[in-house]
Amino acid sequence: MAETRTIARPYAEAVFKLAKNQNDLARWADTLQLAAAVAADENVRSLIGNPKISSRKLGELFLSVCGNRLNEEGRNFILLLAENGRLEILPEVNELYEQLKTRHEGVLDAKVISAFAMSDAQLKDLVTDLEAKFKRKIEAKVSVDADLIGGVIVEIGDEVLDASVRGKLEAMAVALKS
Structure with missing residues (x-):
């Protein structure tokens, strides 16, 4: 996973820089989200790993799944990744891009793991405290782990x-063992 993120980071940073220069962060977020969803599909993953399919053909197949929802730059990005044998990193590219985008927008993503389901009021209080601590807007995603x-x-x-x-x-x- 760390290796995949290392490979994905330059792509995410390049797309982010382009999107920022074009003042089009939201459109690129949509493009990458769609591409990541397509790349994560089991059928597509089996095609990505198939050595009998050329990179050009794979790129074309990938774009056909995306339909007309990508603009020319998005299509070129997919073809570039296909040519470089990197379509499988699209979920990581998307995730890293989202991190760059939210950081640029002054928003921090928080993953909150709670022992029990949190009420809206509890979550709001926690987010308010986190925003005060980090002096940034916080977007929290909550999951439950009874452990x-x-x-x-x-x-x-x-x-x-x-x-x-x-x-x-x-x-x-740990303290008792030392």
Whole structure:
């Protein structure tokens, strides 16, 4: 996965730079989201891994699945990736592009993992606290993991805030062993 992200990063950065220069971040986000969804499809993935299909043919097949929803630049980007044998990295390109876009827009993505389902009020309070801490707008995506026992884990970029009971118990176990 890390290797794939390393390969995807220059593509994402190049598309982001182009989109920013064109003042067209949203359209490129849509383009990459569509392309990532197509690349993630099992049928398409089997074609991407098929050595009997030329890169040109693969690019054309990929574009036919996308239909007329891509503009000329989007189509050229897909053909470039196909030519370089990189269509499989489109989900990572999309993810990295979204990170660049949200950072540019002053928004941070937060992954909130909670031991229990959170009410709207609880989530709003948590987001308000996170926005105060990071001094940026926060968009939170919440998932539930009962193994946390209680509390939450918040992941924002490379930073992890572990306020879970499981995390505290693990820290206590480490402290007792030393």
